[in-house]
Amino acid sequence: MNTFPKTVREFIEAGRQVIQECEACRRKAPMDLSMLELVFGSSFDLYASMREMRDRLSCPACGHPRPLIEFHNPTATHFRDVSFDESVTSALEFNAYNRARKAS
Incomplete structure (x- = not known):
């Protein structure tokens, strides 16, 4: 399956985006994943x-401080x-994102 x-490197390789949204000024924009990789490391989950x-x-x-973070698959x-596997993977990803949002 x-x-x-999950990691910054995997997001880069999969063409995913990390969106940052400010609660104060409402600015919403994709983050530079190569910068995230430099700051947090390629294996940062x-x-x-x-x-x-x-x-x-x-x-x-x-x-x-503390912008909202969204993960996006363009x-x-x-x-x-x-396929069934793709459906299950998508559901697992959605659940993991919701758990991470609640924990942050």
Whole structure:
């Protein structure tokens, strides 16, 4: 069964995006994953360490601390036939993201 990307390096290789949203100024933009890799390391687990990532980041526009973090798959399509494995992997990824958000 396939697994979803978890580390910064896996996000880069899979073409995923990490979106940062500021609660103060409402700026919402994709983050530079190569910069995340430099700051946190290529094996940094984005799901397990979301709280640490939020604690260390701030909005580049206004400086407000602890931005909201979203994971985005720009290649995902919402309406198409998928295999059982792909469906399960997608559900596992969604659940992992929700757990990470609640923990942060």
